[in-house]
Amino acid sequence: MEATELLKKHNLRKTATRTEVLKEYLSAGKALSHAELESKLGEHFDRVTLYRTLNSFEEKGLLHKVYDETGTVRFSLCSDHCDVSSHEDDHVHFHCTKCGNSYCLDLPIPEMNLPKDLMINDVYMVANGICKTCQRA
Amino acid sequence: MEATELLKKHNLRKTATRTEVLKEYLSAGKALSHAELESKLGEHFDRVTLYRTLNSFEEKGLLHKVYDETGTVRFSLCSDHCDVSSHEDDHVHFHCTKCGNSYCLDLPIPEMNLPKDLMINDVYMVANGICKTCQRA
DNA sequence: CATATAATGAAACTTTGTTGCATTTACTTT
DNA sequence: AAAGTAAATGCAACAAAGTTTCATTATATG
Ligand SMILES: [Mn+2]
Ligand SMILES: [Mn+2]
Ligand SMILES: [Zn+2]
Ligand SMILES: [Zn+2]
Numbered sequence A, B: 001m002e003a004t005e006l007l008k009k010h011n012l013r014k015t016a017t018r019t020e021v022l023k024e025y026l027s028a029g030k031a032l033s034h035a036e037l038e039s040k041l042g043e044h045f046d047r048v049t050l051y052r053t054l055n056s057f058e059e060k061g062l063l064h065k066v067y068d069e070t071g072t073v074r075f076s077l078c079s080d081h082c083d084v085s086s087h088e089d090d091h092v093h094f095h096c097t098k099c100g101n102s103y104c105l106d107l108p109i110p111e112m113n114l115p116k117d118l119m120i121n122d123v124y125m126v127a128n129g130i131c132k133t134c135q136r137a
Numbered sequence C: 001c002a003t004a005t006a007a008t009g010a011a012a013c014t015t016t017g018t019t020g021c022a023t024t025t026a027c028t029t030t
Numbered sequence D: 001a002a003a004g005t006a007a008a009t010g011c012a013a014c015a016a017a018g019t020t021t022c023a024t025t026a027t028a029t030g
Helices: A001-011 A016-027 A032-045 A047-060 A132-136 B004-007 B016-028 B036-042 B047-060 B132-136
Strands: A063-067 A073-077 A089-098 A100-108 A119-132 B063-067 B073-077 B090-096 B100-110 B117-130
Touching: A001 A016, A001 A063, A016 A032, A016 A047, A016 A073, A047 A063, A047 A073, A073 A100, A073 B063, A089 B063, A132 B063, B004 B016, B016 B036, B016 B047, B016 B073, B047 B073, B073 B100
Parallel strands: A089 A119, B090 B117
Antiparallel strands: A063 A073, A089 A100, A119 B117, B063 B073, B090 B100
């Protein structure tokens, strides 16, 4: 789906910042942090607006958080099924400890038996290792 | 094992800060962040020293990182098998989204088939939900 | 107990994220 | 198409989290 269409679908006003940010995510193929976005987009966009854009996108179900062992928070495109009322990003993530990039894998979180006295809402999972590109280098 | 003993075992000099910090972890029963440590220990210890203590403890295999969806980085006691050369903290974690506490569970990470072109070193897993205490409240 | 080495404390700095407010823009209604 | 309203933006100030540098102090070892 295209940027303009996605914004409309999620009840977000179309603005220059939002369109550009969304384009970045649509073409990135990986998770992007605020800092990475800033350097990709150059000086044209306000730092605070960028934070607010990411937050609205997460809230509305366009992006979901991807975090790793370094503490960096990145965001990645959600599936078509996500919206304001529920995120369904129940897949495994991969984090390359060499280049630092993070990717969504098309792989469901495996089932397991968690203690019954805990009320579980969702499970987050990251595999850490070396990506294909970094293995060659 | 006791604080003094643990420090010696991991080739760390015994200092007031390290002993006190380690005692906190030994009695906490949950993961503790830098901020949480600071407020537990009061004004007696330097902020920077605390950061450095946590980093050495992680490096030497006394503590391992526990992170959650909020981006907060906490640390938790390692098993006896961890040391400088390898961490073996391959268990599931639990994060309560109400009180914010994180716990190590005595539960191994389930197996799964990851893409063969990725070189996996370790897998991190957190279950998010509501803890026993917060369910009652 | 002298010495080498490591840890500490303090200040300054960087990075990351948030808040308040005036201004501008997008979308709706007429 | 113009007006009105609610939302988004830009800027400044602030706050939290983490790092770096360096002089001083403490620990372990022979
Ligand atoms: Mn994902
Ligand atoms: Mn753990
Ligand atoms: Zn890589
Ligand atoms: Zn709780």
